[in-house]
Amino acid sequence: MNFLFDVNHPAHVHCFKNAAKELQKKGHGVIFSARRRGEVFKLLEACGLEAFDNGAQAGSQLGKLAKMPFATLRIAKEAIRRKTDLLISLGSMYAAQAAALTCRPHLAFDDTEFSLLEQALYLPFSSAVFTPEWFSRKLGRHHFRFYGMMELCYLHPARFTPDPSVLPELGIAPGERFAVLRFVAFNAIHDIGVRGVPMELKLQVLKRLSETGRVFISSEAGLPPEFEPYRFKLRPERLHHAIAFSSLYMGDSGKTSSEAACLGVPAIRCNSFAESKLERANFIQLEKSGLLHNFNTSNAQAAVEMAVKLFNDPAAKTGAAAARMQFLSKVIDVSGLITWLAEEWPRSFHKFKASPDEVQDMFRGVKK
Secondary structure, X not given: OEEEEEEOOHHHHHHHHHHHHHHHHOOOEEEEEEEEOOOHHHHHHHOOOOEEEEEEOOOOHHHHHHHHHHHXXXXXXXXXXXXXXXEEEOOXXXXXXXXXXXXXXXXXXXXXXXXXXXXXXXXXXXXXXXEEOOOOOOOOOOEEEEOOOOOHHHHOOOOOOOOOOHHHHXXXXXXXXXXXXXXXXXXXXXXXXXXXXXXXXXXXXXXHHHOOOEEEEEEOOOOOHHHHHHEOOOOHHHHHHHHHHOOEEEEOOHHHHHHHHHOOOOEEEEEOOOOOOOOOHHHHHHHHOOOOEEEEHHHHHHHHHHHHHHHOOOOHHHHHHHHHHHHHOOXXXXXXXXXXXXHOOOHHHHHHHHOHHHHHHOOEOOOO
């Protein structure tokens, strides 16, 4: 079989890289459609995954909609040329509409309840959509739920082992504490109106954490000169390894906050979606599981105080690691599920619909 994965964000590469490589090992054809955003192509190259360029990331929401027919047609042409059997994406309107144009199935994954525009543009053209079990909305009769979250595609213990060699790469001495801060640009369609950590508080948390440990900053947007000495300078695929060994994560990135939580690191997320009516169920679930602290931008000073408290508490990481093990006992290896859904399509669709728990039991408790 031949599969086409559509990605427009570095996190999407992580979500699909393991399933794609497994499908390749089994002799299937795999190609990625990718937008030029951040480190997308560097990550694909690092994973040894073939991709074609589907245009640059648009600079505005209207720009993204304007690019839609061109991006859709590129995918459709490649799907025909590659004799693609199934298109897979994280709620991509481009992939879904290309699938419809070429009379092919589209398998979607989604974990963002309020991506209403994107959902309106991909759901009518999708064969099935899979979301975390706690997803708060219903997306139609072909909406299915799994016990897990997309971050587990690449951070489940079956898929990820932290590499301690990242510590000397960062210049971290044995036993030395360090924190990772992550700030994003908020230019996705579902980020309309979202605000992150105010600049004055970014400076404050950097200064206060630096008093008792090292700090590294990862940022989508440009950094002011005073932040540059703290920039995370390793290859992008090394960020998860660094976070896994850190004593604290703080940022306004929802994705990286979830990743830190899944790695059992004390994690703080601060943006204007947090604690609001538009809060995503993933973050609520992680907070209930003791893995994440959510703060609205209006309460950003409290987020800073929590960061300082956790960074200076030797027991904080032990507690987060215990909470992680409890969480992992309830969820599945999501990459295993994606691989099975793709390779067995369309039989997998019907089997999951009939016996979702039985299917997911195949992917529980997976160890490396």
